[in-house]
């Protein structure tokens with residue numbers, strides 16, 4: 222499980238179940254276990270106003286500089 226945090230204020234944004242290795246570029250909605258972000262139209266934001274990504278319908282496309290994450294991958 223990965224914990225995704227805001228790069229600006231360090232608030233927790235998501236708990237996310239990532240399957241496989243590789244860079245985290247987008248989030249599949251059904252793998253998000255906890256969502257602390259705010260959604261404004263298509264923008265996914267932290268409560269501090271930092272834009273984390275864009276909701277593109279099938280997934281949330283992340284902005285790489287906007288977040289950090291810790292945790293482990295599920296290997297398949």
Ligand SMILES: [Zn+2]
Pocket residue numbers: 227228229230231232267268269270271
């Ligand atoms: Zn923030």
